[in-house]
Amino acid sequence: MTEPAHPVRWWQRLYVRIYLALLASLAAYALLFLLWHNFPGSHAGPPRIAYALILLAVTVAVGAFPVVRRLMARLERLQQSVDALGSGQLSTRVEIEGQDEVASLAASFNRSAERIEALLRAQKNLLSNASHELRSPVTRMRMAVELMQVQPQPTPELQHELLRSMAELDQLIDEILLASRLDAAPEVLSRSEWIDLTALVAEECAPFDAQFDAQAISLRGDARLLRRLVRNLLENARRYGGGTPIQVRLATNADQAIELDVLDHGPGIAPIEREKIFAPFYRLPGASEQAGGVGLGLSLVRQIADAHGGAVQYLSPGKVGSCFRVILPASQA
Numbered sequence: 001m002t003e004p005a006h007p008v009r010w011w012q013r014l015y016v017r018i019y020l021a022l023l024a025s026l027a028a029y030a031l032l033f034l035l036w037h038n039f040p041g042s043h044a045g046p047p048r049i050a051y052a053l054i055l056l057a058v059t060v061a062v063g064a065f066p067v068v069r070r071l072m073a074r075l076e077r078l079q080q081s082v083d084a085l086g087s088g089q090l091s092t093r094v095e096i097e098g099q100d101e102v103a104s105l106a107a108s109f110n111r112s113a114e115r116i117e118a119l120l121r122a123q124k125n126l127l128s129n130a131s132h133e134l135r136s137p138v139t140r141m142r143m144a145v146e147l148m149q150v151q152p153q154p155t156p157e158l159q160h161e162l163l164r165s166m167a168e169l170d171q172l173i174d175e176i177l178l179a180s181r182l183d184a185a186p187e188v189l190s191r192s193e194w195i196d197l198t199a200l201v202a203e204e205c206a207p208f209d210a211q212f213d214a215q216a217i218s219l220r221g222d223a224r225l226l227r228r229l230v231r232n233l234l235e236n237a238r239r240y241g242g243g244t245p246i247q248v249r250l251a252t253n254a255d256q257a258i259e260l261d262v263l264d265h266g267p268g269i270a271p272i273e274r275e276k277i278f279a280p281f282y283r284l285p286g287a288s289e290q291a292g293g294v295g296l297g298l299s300l301v302r303q304i305a306d307a308h309g310g311a312v313q314y315l316s317p318g319k320v321g322s323c324f325r326v327i328l329p330a331s332q333a
Contacts, residue, residue, distance in 0.1 A: 011305065074102050080110065090117040137169040175296040178228070179280065180302040192220040198250060202231040205248055208238055210262075214250035217258055220331060221308050229304040232297040233262040234322050238324070240284070241266035258310075258328040265321040274314045278302045301326070 024248040055086060074097055084092040094106040094112060144162040148154045197217045205212045237246045241264030249261040269277060269284065275281050298312075301324070305312045310328035317323045 060151060071102065074098075074106075078102070078106060078109065078329060085113055090120060096302070132307075137165040137172070141166040141169070149195045172296075175300060179300060179303065180295060184298070194218055194220060195221055195223045196224065197226070197258070198228055201230050201248060201250055203227075205246075208234045208246055210237075210246040210248050211236060212248045212250075213251065216250075217250060217252065218259060219330065221328075225304045225307065227300050229326065230262075232301050233260075233326070236297055236324070237262050237264040237266075237322070240264070244321075252330065253327075256330045258330055260326040260328070261323055262317075263317060263321060268316060268320055268322050269314060277314070279311070320321075 006205060032285065077323055081092050081094045090113065093110050096103050096106045096110070141162060145160055147158055148162075153159070171192055189248065198214045200223065201214065202212055202327075234248075244265035247261075247263040249259075249263075251259055252260050273284060277284065278301075280296050280299040282299075283295045302312050305326050305328065308328055310326060312324060312326045315323040315325055
């Protein structure tokens with residue numbers, strides 16, 4: 001990541017430096033004028049005033065030229081970089097020179113260029129992975145439809161397979177759209193509201209028969225996204241927990257941050273896989289499509305936590321089981 005420019009101090013500002021250059025030019029002119037005025041044989045009169053004005057203009061031009069030229073050269077390089085970025089060269093960056101307003105502008109340009117490049121890279125990866133994942137349910141649906149054309153009465157298994165493929169396709173499209181929106185606009189605080197997080201988590205735990213232990217906690221955020229976060233964690237615990245009981249804890253820690261833990265007693269996750277599971281479209285080795293899921297659940301959990309200024313991590317509660325902890329900052333009224 002490009003480091004932002006340091007804060008511009010008053011003596012580093014461009015107008016101050018230009019003023020100083022002009023003052024230095026005027027001081028040099030005054031010195032030359034005094035030397036000329038005291039030069040033997042000098043005399044007053046209109047020619048001398050004209051010469052004095054010409055000398056003043058030349059002195060100011062010579063004194064200000066290096067400052068103005070250096071400034072314009074930096075702006076020209078910045079303009080060339082903007083044009084290059086606009087033409088599709090997303091790796092274009094500007095060299096940050098100095099600590100003035102132009103340097104701050106160059107740093108802002110670099111940050112924007114990095115953000116644009118990251119967004120387009122994420123969209124490209126998302127589309128590439130999505131096109132691969134879409135093939136499976138679409139292929140199954142096509143096969144089911146072809147079989148239904150030759151069978152007057154489709155079997156219950158065939159109907160079930162068709163409905164499952166349609167549900168998987170619907171879930172995949174929904175999660176792809178949500179992931180794309182979070183990539184494009186990760187900040188949700190502008191549309192946040194006060195949420196009873198305890199009640200929200202309790203509502204999501206009920207269909208999963210999860211054991212819920214919680215404090216009364218409220219925070220500002222996007223209720224729809226936080227509900228999706230909790231639901232994805234619960235579905236992940238049910239899918240990979242092997243039918244073991246699910247435990248959910250909600251509390252504040254010593255730093256007054258909010259901690260949401262979702263635990264299961266399944267086989268757990270190998271250390272080498274514990275960071276990979278948050279990558280989009282990643283499935284654990286051996287996970288079958290029959291188990292459900294498209295590999296976006298935990299990736300969305302991380303995106304939603306990041307959008308709320310928080311984080312998610314995997315914890316190993318012991319020899320067996322998994323614990324996913326979401327840490328959210330406590331909201332201020």
